[in-house]
Amino acid sequence: MTWTRRATLAAGLLAAPALRAQSYPSRPIRLIVPYTPGAATDAMARIAAQKLQEKLGATVVVENRAGANGAIGSQAVLAAPTDGYTLLGSASIHVMARHVMRAAPYDPVEDFAPVARTARGPLVMVMDPRRPQTTIPAVVEAAHRDPARWTFATSSLGSAGHLGTIEFNRVTGSAIEIVGYRGSAPALTDVAAGNAQLMFEPALATLPMIRGGQLRGLGIAAPARTPLAPDLPTMAEAGLPGFEFYSWYGVWAPRAVPGEIVARLNAAIVEGMREQAIADRLNGLGFEPVAETPDAFAAFIREDVARNAALLRLANYQPE
Numbered sequence: 001m002t003w004t005r006r007a008t009l010a011a012g013l014l015a016a017p018a019l020r021a022q023s024y025p026s027r028p029i030r031l032i033v034p035y036t037p038g039a040a041t042d043a044m045a046r047i048a049a050q051k052l053q054e055k056l057g058a059t060v061v062v063e064n065r066a067g068a069n070g071a072i073g074s075q076a077v078l079a080a081p082t083d084g085y086t087l088l089g090s091a092s093i094h095v096m097a098r099h100v101m102r103a104a105p106y107d108p109v110e111d112f113a114p115v116a117r118t119a120r121g122p123l124v125m126v127m128d129p130r131r132p133q134t135t136i137p138a139v140v141e142a143a144h145r146d147p148a149r150w151t152f153a154t155s156s157l158g159s160a161g162h163l164g165t166i167e168f169n170r171v172t173g174s175a176i177e178i179v180g181y182r183g184s185a186p187a188l189t190d191v192a193a194g195n196a197q198l199m200f201e202p203a204l205a206t207l208p209m210i211r212g213g214q215l216r217g218l219g220i221a222a223p224a225r226t227p228l229a230p231d232l233p234t235m236a237e238a239g240l241p242g243f244e245f246y247s248w249y250g251v252w253a254p255r256a257v258p259g260e261i262v263a264r265l266n267a268a269i270v271e272g273m274r275e276q277a278i279a280d281r282l283n284g285l286g287f288e289p290v291a292e293t294p295d296a297f298a299a300f301i302r303e304d305v306a307r308n309a310a311l312l313r314l315a316n317y318q319p320e
Helices: 005-022 040-056 068-079 092-100 135-143 160-172 184-193 203-211 259-273 276-285 294-314
Strands: 029-033 062-066 085-090 114-125 151-154 175-178 196-200 218-222 245-254
Touching: 029 040, 029 068, 029 218, 040 062, 040 085, 040 114, 040 203, 040 245, 040 259, 040 294, 062 092, 068 085, 068 114, 068 184, 068 245, 085 092, 085 175, 085 184, 085 276, 092 245, 092 294, 114 160, 114 184, 114 203, 114 294, 135 218, 151 160, 151 184, 151 203, 160 276, 160 294, 184 203, 196 203, 203 218, 245 259, 259 276
Parallel strands: 029 062, 029 085, 151 175, 151 196
Antiparallel strands: 085 245, 114 196, 114 218, 114 245
């Protein structure tokens, strides 16, 4: 092979990703959600899908593949071609897989490319409304006196609610049992029925049930009260200063997807998240939009994983 031919071939190989990015997308995109429809992760993914569809001019299909604590859907994304046509729409739980699963089938940080964080929302602490306690100090006192009568439900291992529960037990010196469920809906149903007594979950699912009397709200893990429930105190006001916990949501691609395609996806999502109509919609659900670059998202993930891994170590948590 002559030098000229080698140079031409090398130039063609270098140009290939750019050419793919220029023609992307030329067919429908799949956004896989590794949880059931209807919960916060699904709702946030569908908003991202809507914005991708509008900004890129391509059909975006949301596909729910629940099971194995999010692993089934996540593995489906990794098994797909790395061409940007199969993406993952998940939540903060995704990045904690190796810390909460005994044999996680992938590395959520190394195997996935962060595309965009889309939104975040503070957790709300709720309880069985039939219990006589109406404040967090009263709950803590009762749980210290008779821990066997108290159980924390959590939607899944590694979720923001699960981590918030571990931190609650730590800072209050409690030993309340934590029971994992397959999703938010069955966990909240059990709290409302009195089969479990406490739970941390975002406002999207909890505030309607608080308003309807199925749950009692004890506090919101944010620095200020929410206008959606102005009578709900912050966790600081309820006796736990500095207790702030958020669930957050984002979109990922397999690590080998070309950076030019990741950048196009990010630009579309960020543009959508900056729209006032989207901010109003998210605020009405108890969330706030996030608009940041892939690099900023990656840096945020590193900080979040480090913080929560340290929390799990302090709690002597053993992966299941």
